[in-house]
Amino acid sequence: MQNINDINEAIFACVDGSKFSEAVCDYALEIAEQLKLPLVLLNTIEHPNISSITNLSGNLILGEREDLLEDLSEEDAVKNKETRTKGKELLSSLKAKVLTKGYTNVITLQRHGTLYENLKDFEDKLRVVLFGVSGMGSLDEEMEIGAGVEDIIRDIDAPIILINKDYTPIKKVMIAFNGASGSVRALEEVSASPMFAKEIKRYIVTVDKNIQKAQDLSHQAKDLIQDLSLNCEYISKEGEALESILDSIATNDIDILAIGSYSHGKIKSALFGSFTTKLIKNVKIPLIVLK
Amino acid sequence: MLAKYLKKDEWFGNIKGDTLSGIVVALALIPEAIAFSIIAGVDPKVGLYASFSIAIITAFFGGRPGMISAATGAMALLMVLLVKEHGLEYLLAATVLTGILQMVAGYFKLGQLMSFVPRAVVVGFVNALAILIFMAQLPELTNVTWHVYALTAAGLGIIYLFPYVPKIGKLLPSPLVTIVVITLVAIFMGLDVRTVGDMGALPDTLPIFLIPDIPLNFETFMIILPYSISLAMVGLLESLMTATIVDDLTDTKSDKNRECKGQGIANIAAGFTGGMAGCAMIGQSVINIKSGGRGRLSTFLAGFFLLIMVVFLSDIISVIPMAALVAVMIMVSIGTFDWGSIKNLKTLPISTNVVMLSTVVVVVFTHNLALGVFVGVLLASLFFANKISHLMYNESSYDEVNDTRTYRVVGQVFFNSADKLYDSFDFKEVVENVVIDLSNAHFWDISAVHALDKVVIKLRRNGADVKLIGQNKASATIIDRFGIHDKPEEIKKMMGGH
Numbered sequence: 048m049q050n051i052n053d054i055n056e057a058i059f060a061c062v063d064g065s066k067f068s069e070a071v072c073d074y075a076l077e078i079a080e081q082l083k084l085p086l087v088l089l090n091t092i093e094h095p096n097i098s099s100i101t102n103l104s105g106n107l108i109l110g111e112r113e114d115l116l117e118d119l120s121e122e123d124a125v126k127n128k129e130t131r132t133k134g135k136e137l138l139s140s141l142k143a144k145v146l147t148k149g150y151t152n153v154i155t156l157q158r159h160g161t162l163y164e165n166l167k168d169f170e171d172k173l174r175v176v177l178f179g180v181s182g183m184g185s186l187d188e189e190m191e192i193g194a195g196v197e198d199i200i201r202d203i204d205a206p207i208i209l210i211n212k213d214y215t216p217i218k219k220v221m222i223a224f225n226g227a228s229g230s231v232r233a234l235e236e237v238s239a240s241p242m243f244a245k246e247i248k249r250y251i252v253t254v255d256k257n258i259q260k261a262q263d264l265s266h267q268a269k270d271l272i273q274d275l276s277l278n279c280e281y282i283s284k285e286g287e288a289l290e291s292i293l294d295s296i297a298t299n300d301i302d303i304l305a306i307g308s309y310s311h312g313k314i315k316s317a318l319f320g321s322f323t324t325k326l327i328k329n330v331k332i333p334l335i336v337l338k
Numbered sequence: 339m340l341a342k343y344l345k346k347d348e349w350f351g352n353i354k355g356d357t358l359s360g361i362v363v364a365l366a367l368i369p370e371a372i373a374f375s376i377i378a379g380v381d382p383k384v385g386l387y388a389s390f391s392i393a394i395i396t397a398f399f400g401g402r403p404g405m406i407s408a409a410t411g412a413m414a415l416l417m418v419l420l421v422k423e424h425g426l427e428y429l430l431a432a433t434v435l436t437g438i439l440q441m442v443a444g445y446f447k448l449g450q451l452m453s454f455v456p457r458a459v460v461v462g463f464v465n466a467l468a469i470l471i472f473m474a475q476l477p478e479l480t481n482v483t484w485h486v487y488a489l490t491a492a493g494l495g496i497i498y499l500f501p502y503v504p505k506i507g508k509l510l511p512s513p514l515v516t517i518v519v520i521t522l523v524a525i526f527m528g529l530d531v532r533t534v535g536d537m538g539a540l541p542d543t544l545p546i547f548l549i550p551d552i553p554l555n556f557e558t559f560m561i562i563l564p565y566s567i568s569l570a571m572v573g574l575l576e577s578l579m580t581a582t583i584v585d586d587l588t589d590t591k592s593d594k595n596r597e598c599k600g601q602g603i604a605n606i607a608a609g610f611t612g613g614m615a616g617c618a619m620i621g622q623s624v625i626n627i628k629s630g631g632r633g634r635l636s637t638f639l640a641g642f643f644l645l646i647m648v649v650f651l652s653d654i655i656s657v658i659p660m661a662a663l664v665a666v667m668i669m670v671s672i673g674t675f676d677w678g679s680i681k682n683l684k685t686l687p688i689s690t691n692v693v694m695l696s697t698v699v700v701v702v703f704t705h706n707l708a709l710g711v712f713v714g715v716l717l718a719s720l721f722f723a724n725k726i727s728h729l730m731y732n733e734s735s736y737d738e739v740n741d742t743r744t745y746r747v748v749g750q751v752f753f754n755s756a757d758k759l760y761d762s763f764d765f766k767e768v769v770e771n772v773v774i775d776l777s778n779a780h781f782w783d784i785s786a787v788h789a790l791d792k793v794v795i796k797l798r799r800n801g802a803d804v805k806l807i808g809q810n811k812a813s814a815t816i817i818d819r820f821g822i823h824d825k826p827e828e829i830k831k832m833m834g835g836h
Contacts, residue, residue: 094589094590096351096352096588096589096590096632096633097351097352097355097630097632098355098630098632100630101355101358101359101629101630102501102508102628102629102630103358103359103362103508103509103510103511103629103630104500104501104507104508104510104511104512105362105363105365105366105511105512105513105514105625105629106497106498106500106501106511106512106513106625106669106673107621107624107625107669107670107672107673107674108498108672108673109672109673109675109677110677110678111624111628111673112583112587112624112673112676113677113678115587115624115627115628116586116587119587119588119589119627120589123589
């Protein structure tokens with residue numbers, strides 16, 4: 048079995064046992080096959096910073112610190128052993144599934160800490176990162192977008208794919224192009240890099256309140272990729288970005304959308320809400336985000 | 339799963355636990371803030387305003403979520419003389435200056451200096467603090483009627499036995515029960531004992547911004563500076579120590595430099611709202627974790643509830659007998675004490691115990707924790723140097739054909755082992771040639787070089803031809819910028835005989 052330290056570049060499928068873990072694995076497999084890179088199934092064991100031991104007696108006995116440390120460690124040990132076993136089972140079942148599909152370049156990896164911390168640790172090995180955007184705790188339809196997702200998108204310098212539905216083969220890709228560096232990278236990533244097969248259809252959508260500007264952007268995008276002779280369709284729209292993009296996805300039956308991420312600072316997006324976050328919340332298909 | 343790294347999570351990740359623990363801590367903070375004000379020699383309101391400001395500000399700016407900072411005994415002890423000689427206004431100014439110094443320390447990342455404070459000194463600090471908190475209660479227990487002893491003993495009894503009461507025992511904070519019961523007993527029995535109200539003014543309004551009323555000149559600055567330096571040092575030490583304790587208990591990380599800055603901002607705010615300097619509290623932080631507190635909300639609510647209770651219940655607080663407070667403070671002292679350090683006294687090396695006990699003794703006699711830490715660190719460094727000096731030997735061989743004596747120096751040569759190096763040469767021996775092989779030695783300082791010079795001169799005077807080999811490698815370590823070799827392979831090369 049290969050060791051993570053011997054791998055230079057890989058597709059990281061981050062699985063936590065939530066409802067999209069299978070889908071994350073399936074999409075990751077498709078991309079790994081396409082890029083001919085190792086597939087890493089990563090399960091992180093996050094240590095909960097909440098304890099079920101609550102003693103409101105408010106007093107301190109001799110040796111209180113030692114006793115408390117003992118109790119809390121014991122509690123964590125039990126919890127983490129359980130999570131570890133669950134994670135191991137998940138990883139081995141996903142790995143078996145990948146192997147039965149005939150892809151052998153796969154390793155599993157289990158690490159302590161948050162997903163963000165662990166992705167940071169492996170930053171130089173990340174070719175593409177995939178994870179599900181609904182946490183295990185949230186069973187409702189509303190998707191959970193934490194600052195955690197934002198931190199990963201903002202900080203990790205690799206294409207991030209957010210999975211929010213069960214796997215279906217990718218036949219149509221859409222790129223929302225706005226001329227900013229992130230979207231140029233998104234365009235290059237899904238066109239020039241063989242992340243997707245050459246024959247699949249690519250839609251490049253540009254939106255602006257002024258149709259002329261939208262068309263200009265469209266030409267700009269065309270200039271960037273026309274040498275690749277791909278099967279592309281260019282859509283220019285006048286109006287609100289979010290609505291127009293969602294509309295184009297629906298009418299063209301798109302399987303996956305690529306965008307450039309957070310272009311403005313943390314404070315501004317905290318105040319006004321970022322476009323990326325809005326898109327993550329509203330789009331019903333997997334999303335590729337590039338910085 | 340991803341919600342875990344929300345920064346929002348540091349605030350609202352544990353609302354129920356943080357709210358409950360915030361209330362427990364606020365209740366426990368009241369007696370402490372009052373007791374520490376009394377130690378410092380100021381009105382209880384000075385400690386209460388400080389505790390409020392410091393708790394609220396560190397909730398936002400501190401680097402360790404879930405840690406409780408407020409007016410503390412360690413800091414109160416350092417300001418006694420300043421208050422006695424110059425009064426409250428100078429204390430407030432010193433508090434602001436303390437905050438400024440701490441912020442500077444944060445910006446220069448001086449939190450990392452904590453790595454020079456060995457574990458034995460930390461333990462000594464904590465134990466000394468526990469003893470000082472206990473000793474500070476003694477004035478309340480001398481020259482008083484037997485009623486005070488009875489009330490204190492009853493108070494301690496309730497504190498430690500109430501949690502065993504089924505169901506409510508672990509829901510109601512026993513220190514609160516103690517205070518309520520002892521107060522009621524004292525009132526209904528009409529006991530003439532000292533109460534909190536006798537100790538000075540309690541807060542009657544919300545804190546307001548005020549600039550310390552002092553002459554703004556160099557003389558004032560020189561009066562408060564020495565106090566501020568000790569306060570800043572002790573405050574950061576205790577805060578960083580407490581942060582480490584909370585890190586260990588919760589198995590999470592904290593940002594130590596942010597904590598330094600947070601403590602600084604908190605003290606500046608305390609000084610401008612009529613509060614005394616404070617820092618993180620070991621006992622309260624442990625109580626907070628034990629009560630289920632983890633997030634910043636717990637610290638914030640502790641400060642918030644403290645203020646609400648104090649401002650609106652000041653009439654009730656003023657009738658609390660000091661005996662009840664003393665009982666709570668004895669509990670804090672017991673809880674602060676590092677019990678493990680006494681249990682392990684027999685198994686630990688003597689040098690470690692000497693360092694720990696020296697720290698305690700110095701603090702108990704000087705009432706200055708900064709001094710104790712200084713002595714402890716100094717002793718620990720000397721012991722360490724002494725241990726490392728054993729890592730040196732000098733072996734020799736004699737070649738009859740050439741009449742050559744070869745010495746091979748191996749190990750660490752520095753100020754402490756330099757004399758040993760000198761003594762390891764046989765200057766009485768009559769030989770034609772002497773070779774000193776230094777390729778496995780490390781010369782750390784100028785004392786080492788000087789010792790070698792002396793050896794060479796002495797041998798030459800004896801008429802021997804002296805040849806040094808390998809000195810380039812040996813002296814590589816003398817370069818203070820050793821850090822540039824700070825890579826595993828370089829260190830391996832160095833330690834493994836090049």
